[in-house]
Amino acid sequence: EVQVVESGGGLVQPGGSVRLSCGASGFTFSSYAMSWVRQAPGKGLEWVSCISSSDGSTYYADSVKGRFTISSDNAKNTVYLQMNSLKPEDTAVYYCAAIFGFVVAGKGCPVEYDYWGQGTQVTVSS
Numbered sequence: 001e002v003q004v005v006e007s008g009g010g011l012v013q014p015g016g017s018v019r020l021s022c023g024a025s026g027f028t029f030s031s032y033a034m035s036w037v038r039q040a041p042g043k044g045l046e047w048v049s050c051i052s053s054s055d056g057s058t059y060y061a062d063s064v065k066g067r068f069t070i071s072s073d074n075a076k077n078t079v080y081l082q083m084n085s086l087k088p089e090d091t092a093v094y095y096c097a098a099i100f101g102f103v104v105a106g107k108g109c110p111v112e113y114d115y116w117g118q119g120t121q122v123t124v125s126s
Contacts, residue, residue, distance in 0.1 A: 002026035002115050006096045009120030012086055016124070020081040022096030022117060029053055029077040033102035035109050036070065036081045038092035039119075048094070050109035051079060057104040064090075086124045093119040 008020040022034065035050035049070040051058045058070055069082040079096065097113035 004096050004098060004115050004117035006094065006117045006120040009094060009122045011123045011125065013126050014086060014088060014124055016086050017082070017084045018086065018122060020083065020094055020096075020120060020122070022079045022081075024077045024079075024096075024098060024115075027098070027100075027115070029072075030074050032098045032100055032114075033104060033110065034070075034072060034079040035097045035099070035113065036079075037095045037097055038090075038122075039095070040089070040092040043092075045095075046092075047109040047111070049081060050104055052102065052104045053079075055103060055105070057106070059104050059106070059108050083122070086122075088124050091122060091124050093121050095119045 003025045005023050012018050030053045033052045036048040049060045051070045067085045072079040096117040098115040099110050099113045
């Protein structure tokens with residue numbers, strides 16, 4: 001059974017930091033690219049960042065570049081999103097998603113995925 005489970009969300013003050021985790025099981029993690037996708041209230045999906053588990057290449061949306069860092073631990077089948085200098089506009093449900101065989105390598109993040117997590121809420125507010 002495939003499982004993609006996010007954790008680490010919550011309420012954080014502007015300028016603060018939080019780290020999201022996404023644990024995956026039921027598929028060969030090292031053969032997948034993993035993405036973080038967010039949806040703010042009343043808005044559509046926004047691709048935030050992605051990483052190829054095979055070669056570690058990454059991509060960031062301009063809105064988070066320099067503030068967020070994506071990483072993965074193939075031994076733990078886990079991808080992380082370190083979020084620093086958070087702004088109120090970062091408030092959203094953050095989803096983790098996986099796609100087989102995609103290599104980021106400067107191409108950006110894919111738009112279709114094989115598996116999705118249930119999401120974790122991040123609220124940036126004072």
